Amino acid sequence: MQYKDYYQTLGVEKGASHDEIRKAFRKLARQFHPDVAKDKKVAETKFKDINEAYEVLGDAEKRKQYDELGTNWRPDGFSSRSGTAGGGGASRRGPDPFAGGQFGGTGFSDFFEQFFGAGTARRGHDPFAGAGGGFSSVPESGTDIEADLLVTIEEALHGARKKISFQREGVAKPETFEVRIPPGVRSGQRIRLAGQGGAPTNGGRAGDLFLRVKFAQHPDFRVDGGDLIHELEVPVARAVLGTECEVPTPDGPVRLKIPPGTQPGRKFRLKGRGLPTGGGARGDYFAVLTIVVPAEVSPEERKLWEALAKAGPV
Numbered sequence: 001m002q003y004k005d006y007y008q009t010l011g012v013e014k015g016a017s018h019d020e021i022r023k024a025f026r027k028l029a030r031q032f033h034p035d036v037a038k039d040k041k042v043a044e045t046k047f048k049d050i051n052e053a054y055e056v057l058g059d060a061e062k063r064k065q066y067d068e069l070g071t072n073w074r075p076d077g078f079s080s081r082s083g084t085a086g087g088g089g090a091s092r093r094g095p096d097p098f099a100g101g102q103f104g105g106t107g108f109s110d111f112f113e114q115f116f117g118a119g120t121a122r123r124g125h126d127p128f129a130g131a132g133g134g135f136s137s138v139p140e141s142g143t144d145i146e147a148d149l150l151v152t153i154e155e156a157l158h159g160a161r162k163k164i165s166f167q168r169e170g171v172a173k174p175e176t177f178e179v180r181i182p183p184g185v186r187s188g189q190r191i192r193l194a195g196q197g198g199a200p201t202n203g204g205r206a207g208d209l210f211l212r213v214k215f216a217q218h219p220d221f222r223v224d225g226g227d228l229i230h231e232l233e234v235p236v237a238r239a240v241l242g243t244e245c246e247v248p249t250p251d252g253p254v255r256l257k258i259p260p261g262t263q264p265g266r267k268f269r270l271k272g273r274g275l276p277t278g279g280g281a282r283g284d285y286f287a288v289l290t291i292v293v294p295a296e297v298s299p300e301e302r303k304l305w306e307a308l309a310k311a312g313p314v
Helices: 006-010 018-032 040-057 060-069 110-116 153-158 236-241 299-311
Strands: 101-104 145-151 160-168 175-181 190-193 209-215 222-224 227-235 243-247 254-258 267-270 276-278 285-292
Touching: 006 018, 006 040, 018 040, 040 060, 040 110, 060 110, 101 110, 110 145, 145 160, 153 209, 175 190, 175 209, 227 236, 227 243, 236 243, 236 285, 254 267
Parallel strands: 145 209, 227 285
Antiparallel strands: 101 160, 160 175, 190 209, 222 227, 243 254, 267 285
């Protein structure tokens, strides 16, 4: 299992601020989004790598765990620096005797799954249960196995089909499954593949395979329930004088009229432009105004700002 350098993936330094990481992600995600890139196959792989990196570095707790893990990580899941399991509290530390396999096509690497993924639900047969007391002839169900599945906002809106593979431990050929993503699927929702989990013993039922949906981070908006939130950046002069802006939505760009004197934080609502919420309904799309102040100004611009400041409050 290969160590993933998420800082290198996003092209940022290890000491980068959260804002620098977010900006790097947005830039790369727009560049490699499968809907806009010419080479769809390459873009899809790159987009998944970028999302995985931001999933970790964009979350303060996961980033802390990742930094504690360090480059001294070993394939057995332990850090040679500390002699303890890497991840500082990650959901899976080191080899899991209940996992018994590796996934492909879920959108996440084995490295991510081991330290930050859904893990496996340890229900059913326990291979250590009969230690010292002989083997039981009672039928035991197989373990339920769980993994994360990366789903884009567009796939959640329109639905999709994905092919994933599961390489069971000790089995040479991986099993391939076609997974249906229903329109309106929510982040955290589990898709069940009945009977595709761990093997039973003594005639019990096979465990199930659960794929937990995780939304891919989008460069233009975030999800809030069934609503989509877009951060609309407007230069201060345009907010004062009024303007028109084009905002990206999953259904295509829409032009918004920004009235003169619009204040930061104002929400512009586009009804029914969010994600499906059931019964044919959809959530809403909100463009939240953010005022952009220039970080640097030319001498001529500075004179104009000084003149405005003398004329009255700006």
